[in-house]
Amino acid sequence: MQDRSPMPPAMTPPVNMPWSQAFRVAELASRKPTRFTLALDEAALAALAADLGLLEVRKLTFKGELVPKGRHDWELTARLGASVVQACIVTLAPVQTRIDEDVKRRYLAEMPQIEADEVEMPEDDTVEALPQVIDAGAVMAEALALALPLYPRAPGADLGAVQGTPPGAEPIVEEKLRPFAGLADLLKQREGEAEKKKDE
Secondary structure (H helix, E strand, O other), rough: OOOOOOOEEEOOOOOOOOOOOOEEEEOOOOOOOOOEEEEOOOOHHHHHHHOOOOOOEEEEEEEEEEEEOOOOOEEEEEEEEEEEEEEEEEEOOEEEEEEEEEEEEEEOEEEEEOOOOOHHHHHHOEEOOOOOEEEEEHOOOOOOHHHHOOOOOOOOOOOOHHHOOOOOOOOOEHHHEEEEEEHHHHHHHHHHHHHHHHOO
């Protein structure tokens, strides 16, 4: 006999996304918030770190709620807290960063239509079309990815000190690659030659 009992709002996370926490919109309470707290075990944190290209995700909390707006729309608000470790772009040493972010998404059953002749307005990146399933875990992963430092640097790491040395060649220092890097030396050399001619 087929089980026709309704599924719980929180669905089983997909195998390839152990940080998933998905909710069927049709089964959410329509008159009160649905609260959630995302808690990941060590395996899920490691999988998330690998997915985002991080050395490690040491701590992570994502707590919030889904609130009905009007008859058909929904809003997700949450607080993201995380401690992540990235590789320094200069030395590759581990760099730890603390992230605290407020996260907001609005899901509209009917997205507004923008006519071609309308004045272009700044895009609201919190607005999305209402899906059948809202995955709080996917929102968390996206928010974390957007909050990561683009160029993590360890204390004391100096981009100006970067140099590369091919085998058997003179070290190539970044300073020498900059435009007009040797112009000052050339001018000094010519000034010295001019002074010698005067003395003669």
